[in-house]
Amino acid sequence: MAEGRSGEDIVSEYLDQNPHLVEWVESLRGGHETNKQWHARREFFLRNMETFPTVQPGFPSPSLDRLLSLSICWANHIFLGCRYPQPVMDRIKEMAEGVVVNDAPVRKTxxxxxxxxxxxxxxxxxxxxxxxxxxxxxxxxxxxxxxxxxxxxxxxxxxxxxxxxxxxxxxxxxxxxxxxxxxxxxxxxxxxxxxxxxxxxxxxxxxxxxxxxxxxxxxxxxxxxxxxxxxxxxxxxxxxxxxxxxxxxxxxxxxxxxxxxxxxxxxxxxxxxxxxxxxxxxxxxxxxxxxxxxxxxxxxx
The missing domain is CATH 3.30.160.20 (Double Stranded RNA Binding Domain)
Structure with missing residues (x-):
């Protein structure tokens, strides 16, 4: 995916170029997610699809489950403050490079x-x-x-x-x-x-x-x-x-x-x-x- 512009612009252009993905990607949204949470997690997911080459739109697979799980872990960390084992935290931090979340929640314990x-x-x-x-x-x-x-x-x-x-x-x-x-x-x-x-x-x-x-x-x-x-x-x-x-x-x-x-x-x-x-x-x-x-x-x- 292209860099240097807002995440929304990048995702919109990418989906315009790949209209066959739109319905499938939207089916991955959790029922509890706000628009802000979903748009951020959707960008994270799409940016990392190419690193999971066995993921095929519309077909379940262990690779898809893994990518979805990592995207959920990342969103939970950003929006809810969740923490995971350090290897997972390192992985999602690396995968999130380039994803910008404006006005991310300020959390207090x-x-x-x-x-x-x-x-x-x-x-x-x-x-x-x-x-x-x-x-x-x-x-x-x-x-x-x-x-x-x-x-x-x-x-x-x-x-x-x-x-x-x-x-x-x-x-x-x-x-x-x-x-x-x-x-x-x-x-x-x-x-x-x-x-x-x-x-x-x-x-x-x-x-x-x-x-x-x-x-x-x-x-x-x-x-x-x-x-x-x-x-x-x-x-x-x-x-x-x-x-x-x-x-x-x-x-x-x-x-x-x-x-x-x-x-x-x-x-x-x-x-x-x-x-x-x-x-x-x-x-x-x-x-x-x-x-x-x-x-x-x-x-x-």
């Missing part, structure tokens, strides 16, 4: 928001430091139509996880729960978000438990809460969170709902993935909350 010295989101374990503005993070919450918007994706993810569990011999303690969930999510052209916080720094835990050492991991996908896990370190906490998340996929269906949760000592409305089984209405306290005023104003134009 949960520590900075709360003014505390604890650490969120480890930098080399597919984790993600949430972006938000200082001030009140409880405005509005998810819009009423959000569950219906996210439901089609989680219906597809449910089928992918169900088949994966069948091929693995069923749900059990010896599974690599995180790997199954990660692989199925990325095959559906999305990625997981992981947030880590020391157990002792979590608000709303009973006093006896709040003194214990260890880490807490919260898993989300498309801003929807999947599960929370506790462990002696980040890897153990992530494994337990993945195990809890996969439990929802053992029923006959999964449903995205708006539920009440505690976050930083206050009740908030959160998007939660549930199965079809009766359950205790209580949820672990949230350690991240993606429905900030900044994000709510960043919808498609």
């Amino acid at each position: 949960r520590d900075e928001i709360l003014g505390k010295g604890k650490r969120t989101a480890g930098g080399d374990d597919d984790s993600c430091a949430k972006r938000t503005k200082p001030g009140n993070p409880f405005k509005q919450g998810p819009p009423p139509q959000a569950p219906a918007k996210h439901q089609p994706f989680f219906n597809r993810l449910y089928k992918a996880v169900a088949w994966k569990l069948v091929s693995a011999g069923g749900f059990g303690p010896n599974l690599d729960h995180f790997e199954i969930l990660r692989a199925c999510t990325e095959s559906s052209k999305e990625s997981l978000s992981c947030v880590f916080v020391p157990l002792k720094d979590i608000p709303d835990l009973p006093a006896a438990r709040s003194q214990k050492e260890g880490q807490v991991c919260e898993l989300r996908c498309q801003t929807v809460y999947l599960g929370t896990g506790y462990g002696r370190d980040e890897a153990a906490a992530r494994a337990m969170a993945s195990k809890e998340a996969l439990k929802a996929f053992q029923g006959r269906k999964v449903t995205v709902k708006i539920c009440r949760r505690r976050f930083n000592g206050r009740d908030v409305e959160d998007l939660v993935l549930l199965d079809d089984q009766p359950r205790n209405p209580g949820f672990p306290p949230a350690i991240s909350y993606p429905f900030q005023p900044e994000q709510q104003g960043d919808g498609p134009s």
Whole structure:
């Protein structure tokens, strides 16, 4: 692709010269992506197609899956602050050469928001430091139509996880729960978000438990809460969170709902993935909350 002009001009000219690609490329857009996010990721994807010569428009392939996964990782890093293992970060940085994102989001960690010295989101374990503005993070919450918007994706993810569990011999303690969930999510052209916080720094835990050492991991996908896990370190906490998340996929269906949760000592409305089984209405306290005023104003134009 040509250099020296805006990314939009380059992409437009390229697609004008290759009209057979337009419909196929648009089919790769995620349902949750804003115009700004998609236009940036589309440019990243198109700039790197020639380095994946086995990618054929309209035909699935491991090379296409790899390129899509890398484009999603790059977009998640730029717009959501996600971090991945260092080899992945080095690869997407190299691939993004020439892609300019104007007014990229300025991200702050949960520590900075709360003014505390604890650490969120480890930098080399597919984790993600949430972006938000200082001030009140409880405005509005998810819009009423959000569950219906996210439901089609989680219906597809449910089928992918169900088949994966069948091929693995069923749900059990010896599974690599995180790997199954990660692989199925990325095959559906999305990625997981992981947030880590020391157990002792979590608000709303009973006093006896709040003194214990260890880490807490919260898993989300498309801003929807999947599960929370506790462990002696980040890897153990992530494994337990993945195990809890996969439990929802053992029923006959999964449903995205708006539920009440505690976050930083206050009740908030959160998007939660549930199965079809009766359950205790209580949820672990949230350690991240993606429905900030900044994000709510960043919808498609």
